[in-house]
Amino acid sequence: MKIDKIINNNLIRTFDNNGKEVLVMGCGLGFQKKIGDTIDQSKIEKIYAIENKSDSNKLMTLLSEIPLEYIQVSNEIISYAKYSLGKRLNDNIYISLTDHISFAIERYKQGLTFKNALLWEIKRFYNHEFLIGKEALAIIKKRLNVVLPEDEAASIALHIVNAQLNSRDMNDTLDITKMIQNILNIVKFHFNIELDEYSLHYERFITHLKFFAQRMLSGKVMKSDDTNFCEMIKGQYKDAYLCAEKIKKYIDKEFNHELSDEEMMYLTVHIKRIIKED
Template sequence: MKQILTIEKVLNNNVVIAVHDTYKEVVLIGKGIGFNTNKGDPISFDKADKTFLLKDEKEKEQYVNLLPHIEENLIIFIHELLLFVEEQMGKELNEHIHVALTDHLAFAINRAKKDMQFSNPFIYEIEALYPKEYQVAKGVVKKVEDWMDIAFPDGEIGFIALHIHSAVSDKSLRDINRYNLLISQLVEIIEKNLTIQLKKDDVDYHRLIQHLHRAIDRAHQGQAIGEENKLEELLKNEYPVCYNLAWKLIKVMQNQLNKPVDEAEVLYLTIHLQRLINKS
């Protein structure tokens, strides 16, 4: 049996908002779906290539306000990009990416057309933290560049990767950016205390970043990693500089996250830091 909805609002030729008894308001996207239709007309779910719910009132308002400023072909194209991302990530995306990525890409395309270049200071960290999202974002950028015949700066890959990560992890971009800022603050403290310049494309730097990220995640979720008393004594005596610095980093994390960080993290951080010293 076909599920029939009632059109609530025609946003453009390719996007309509319809009302459904169970889901309330549903956004339907499909080529020509809104052409020659009016409020109150019946419409079938089958007509749409993609349907999604925007349960959040604020996001729905954002999406409705955003669409009039975007070419209709671009909306269909972004919808295809989202299907590509979903397929590559092998996960369903949180609905908020429709608003966030549509908004982001519309501005990014605009900037590229005007040849406005800007950098992304976290590009190496993003690649280290979210390698899969980064690769998929590369594919998205390539598709946009080919379709629009424009060139994106490399920094865009990082920004799109963050949007993808936000959509597959259900974390807000605000939290993700907060964690990334904390990580770069910790890296700064490490460089200052050990008087070294870390090579951002180095495998040990990637490992350190991933470890810091996991430590923040564990603290956020209140997870412990267990105790290793003998190892602690050994590291404390063998590598006092790194051991003390590791404690300093833990204290910064605790202050910034306003949550306790498991003391066993010190051991793993000490090992990562010593590795960096040996390299330099």
């Protein structure tokens, strides 16, 4: 690969073997170099290959403005998240998380504290991602000697969740988190009970709501031709179905999405399990 553009001493633009534009990062990679020079492969730390031209330009601007050590820490956290989850993350996380971490560290240096209003929800609904966020704080402390509060672990977790959803808008992730909490509240108030957050049925219900929310945001609808089974569930679990109808009204009002009979059936079954009815 040859240098097409030198952004700074640590970042250059070039093209891969397929002729696609990529950003290459490495300490001193662009130092005393000029356009057309061959890239020193031994200095390459990270190659960013983002398909979207707009995102590529955003990333180039971001990486040119942020200290190299912040970028390195962010890359390490993202690599750890991918390994821990065993999933592919949307490349946009290299923009969103790197920017967030840089901003969080600068706030820390200025003595400004940040409280995450969804800390409680994130811990419970996205426990795996939250634990990754905790590990991210440990990485930041080790690499940069910066001690960020637990609230930042929750914020990092949300960026990871957002990257899993393949969403470009963090508001989608926030909406899903609030939606899950509101649905749980509907169930608790309808039956006047407290839910066992450590039960297997509770965990399955949360998982179901996450996948439902993802389908809703992507415009996908779960449908079934088995109307008899849907009617059977409705008749057998009457109170759970009444609760599901309240949830249906909430979803329609807040998200302009109408639950299908199939979705109502699964929702009813999960509600039946979580309330431990006989």
